[in-house]
Amino acid sequence: MGRRFDQRARRAHEVLACAIMSAEVPLRCQCGRVRGRASHVSPSTGFRFICYCKDCQAFASFLGRADVLDAAGGTDIFQMPPARLQLTAGTDAMRCLTLSSKVLRWYTDCCRTPIANTATGPRFPIVAIIHSFMDHEQDGRSRDEVLGPPLCRIFEHSATRPLQANTVSRPSLKIFARRASMMFRWWVGGLSRPTPFFDDRTKAPHVAPRLITRSERAAL
Ligand SMILES: [Zn+2]
Numbered sequence: 001m002g003r004r005f006d007q008r009a010r011r012a013h014e015v016l017a018c019a020i021m022s023a024e025v026p027l028r029c030q031c032g033r034v035r036g037r038a039s040h041v042s043p044s045t046g047f048r049f050i051c052y053c054k055d056c057q058a059f060a061s062f063l064g065r066a067d068v069l070d071a072a073g074g075t076d077i078f079q080m081p082p083a084r085l086q087l088t089a090g091t092d093a094m095r096c097l098t099l100s101s102k103v104l105r106w107y108t109d110c111c112r113t114p115i116a117n118t119a120t121g122p123r124f125p126i127v128a129i130i131h132s133f134m135d136h137e138q139d140g141r142s143r144d145e146v147l148g149p150p151l152c153r154i155f156e157h158s159a160t161r162p163l164q165a166n167t168v169s170r171p172s173l174k175i176f177a178r179r180a181s182m183m184f185r186w187w188v189g190g191l192s193r194p195t196p197f198f199d200d201r202t203k204a205p206h207v208a209p210r211l212i213t214r215s216e217r218a219a220l
C-alpha cells in the first residue's frame with residue numbers, strides 16, 4: 001500500500017515537473033548573444049496573433065530582417081506578462097527604437113533580431129514577444145504546439161499580398177474580450193513587474209529609445 005502510494009506520488013511529481021518544464025520556452029537572438037527564458041507559456045497564458053501593420057513592417061525593414069516577416073508582411077507575435085520573461089545574457093546588446101509615441105520596439109545590436117514590443121513605460125502588463133526571439137528549435141516543440149495557432153490577424157489591409165481566407169480569423173469581439181480579461185488578470189496579479197526592459201526605480205527604459213525621423217521612416 002505504502003509502496004504503491006509512493007509510486008503514485010512520484011508519478012504525480014514527474015507529471016507536474018513535466019508540465020512546469022513544458023511551460024518554459026528558451027529565448028535567443030539569432031547569434032545567441034542575448035538569451036533568456038519565458039515561463040508559464042501556453043495557449044491559455046498568452047495571446048498569439050499576426051500583425052500586418054506598417055510599423056511592424058518598417059521595424060523589420062530598419063533591421064534588414066525582412067526574413068522575420070511572413071510572405072504577406074506579417075509579424076507573428078505572442079503577448080504575455082513581463083514578469084514571466086527573464087533575460088539571462090547579453091542584455092548590453094539590447095537596443096530600442098520608436099516609430100510612434102506609443103510603442104517601444106526592442107531588438108539586438110549583435111544580429112539585429114527583433115525581441116519584443118512594449119509600451120513606453122513599465123506599468124502596462126503586456127510584452128509582445130516577436131517569434132524571432134523564441135527558440136523553438138532548442139525547445140524541440142513547434143510554435144503551434146507551444147502557443148497554439150494564431151488567434152487572429154490584425155491590420156490585414158496593410159498586408160503586402162492577398163491573405164488566404166479562413167486560415168486565421170479576423171479579430172472578433174470574443175477574441176478582444178479574451179485578451180482584455182487576460183490583461184486584467186495580469187494587471188491585478190501585478191505581472192507587469194519585474195520587467196527586463198525598464199529600470200524598476202526610475203521607470204525609464206534600460207536603453208534610450210532611438211527616434212526614427214520622418215525621412216528615415218520614409219526610406220524604410
Ligand atoms: Zn545576436
Ligand SMILES: [Zn+2]
Nearest residue numbers: 051052053056
Ligand atoms: Zn504591427
